[in-house]
């Protein structure tokens with residue numbers, strides 16, 4: 275089991291860097307693809323664009339170690355000196371994400387095996403098994419050589435371990451490691467049998483050696499086996515990260531060490547990783563064609579800040595224009611790229627970087643956009659890059675500042691995993707889609723949320739939202755109850771608290787651990803027909819939902835999933851009208867201590883959910899950062915330290931009244947009475963004494 279190595283110096287290491295450099299600005303620099311002449315041109319252009327940090331060496335292993343026992347770093351010496359001379363700092367990566375072809379050729383056991391038993395080969399990247407001892411030895415050896423050589427180089431200011439950890443392997447060595455992990459967790463094979471419920475389908479194990487990863491099977495795998503394999507795979511990757519991090523730390527106590535996360539990445543539990551990073555870093559590639567991207571991105575950014583316990587984080591990679599890995603890659607105009615970068619800063623980022631600095635001419639990512647496109651510096655993309663560099667310099671006053679949040683939104687990787695194993699009431703109830711739907715009204719109202727892990731301390735939050743959380747332990751439920759009792763609004767979504775830590779379904783009426791708090795209980799899960807079921811809103815009990823209830827367009831509906839519920843003292847706000855659940859409660863509210871608790875036992879349409887969330891905010895006195903922002907579609911408002919960020923994601927200019935005179939940090943201009951935020955534009959306002 276991972277043990278937290280969190281210590282206060284983690285944040286201090288990163289803060290020392292940004293105190294010196296300001297907001298970090300740059301990108302991946304895959305310099306092994308270029309000649310010394312190009313390096314010189316790049317260093318000059320970087321300086322001119324305000325770039326102050328580049329990530330170097332992520333994919334350089336084959337260049338460092340072209341054949342076993344032969345190492346060549348001389349070329350890197352030259353570039354690091356050059357970058358340093360131009361005032362560009364280096365985030366030096368361990369090159370372990372992409373081993374040289376000779377490693378897999380000589381040691382096939384280093385290559386990963388998929389669930390079908392197919393051994394994957396070199397020729398792409400990520401071709402290693404996290405469980406391979408030989409891979410780990412070679413990864414540590416090249417890391418040691420790199421760190422020893424560059425630990426005193428003045429250009430190196432940060433360390434970057436590997437790249438986007440996410441590999442999974444089902445091979446024999448992984449099976450051995452999985453069994454080792456299981457022994458640590460369960461001690462005896464009897465306890466494993468209990469946890470996995472192996473009396474079902476005669477799955478009982480008599481000996482550890484019989485236990486395997488969930489490889490291809492004739493029919494549905496055991497859900498707890500599948501869940502444990504996900505837990506193990508995440509821990510195995512963390513062990514790999516830690517090996518390299520510890521090696522770096524043994525040589526360098528000062529500089530921050532990180533790796534790049536991937537938002538709500540399904541294969542790694544970032545809650546269990548985050549304390550091992552000196553600064554949380556994220557790679558984000560929102561689709562320019564997705565109208566929900568601004569809100570979904572804000573949620574991911576709130577997650578990143580929350581993983582780092584509120585400390586600044588780094589947007590380590592994003593695309594300045596189009597990516598090349600979707601089927602159809604829409605471009606991103608420079609104004610949008612700027613807006614997305616400012617959004618990250620608003621939500622706590624002290625670094626805004628891209629993949630990558632210079633566009634590759636060859637290889638799988640030759641059509642991925644870059645800060646310096648194939649067409650060169652005389653382009654709209656590169657002009658945008660220079661402008662953003664200048665903007666970020668102006669935002670230096672927000673470096674290190676915190677983003678206050680009144681709302682906590684529960685999210686848990688283990689629950690997500692368990693809820694998505696095969697064979698369940700419906701595959702349409704999607705944990706992440708629910709989380710996003712519940713976040714949306716907060717984003718629209720200009721109310722900031724932290725993402726919290728079930729069981730985390732909830733003190734200080736006025737509102738706690740618990741979208742569908744399938745696995746919920748009693749201690750986490752107790753914290754929710756305590757939060758309501760001291761005055762918070764707690765809102766709980768469907769299919770929550772269904773299962774325990776082993777993913778076994780709890781017996782008795784659900785939601786077991788929250789039944790008393792919510793004063794409602796259920797007995798059947800009921801997926802709804804494709805067109806859903808109307809909701810009858812009781813406008814006397816729920817007057818604030820009257821406009822939704824009476825709208826002619828059928829705005830009040832239950833979709834996807836319902837539950838057969840009965841109130842045990844809660845006020846019924848809305849009932850199913852028709853279908854299998856006709857007349858039964860769908861949404862309830864009850865007083866709970868000094869606070870209130872809502873239960874939403876379905877997937878309501880967005881206007882209904884928005885009413886619930888807004889009522890919960892109002893009941894606990896959680897106000898938007900800027901009154902009036904709710905009325906302006908596409909306008910995002912976030913407070914960070916003393917600064918109020920207004921980000922206009924819409925295609926129309928918008929105006930919003932301001933409570934006090936302010937100055938825009940980006941222009942230096944006074945803004946009085948009303949803020950005018952141009953389409954795809956942003957203002958960063960600091961209050962001014964009149």
Ligand code: GLA
Pocket residue numbers: 437438557591597598599629639642
């Ligand atoms: C990821 C990787 C990069 C690059 C980009 C763009 O974020 O870390 O190496 O592949 O995607 O596709």
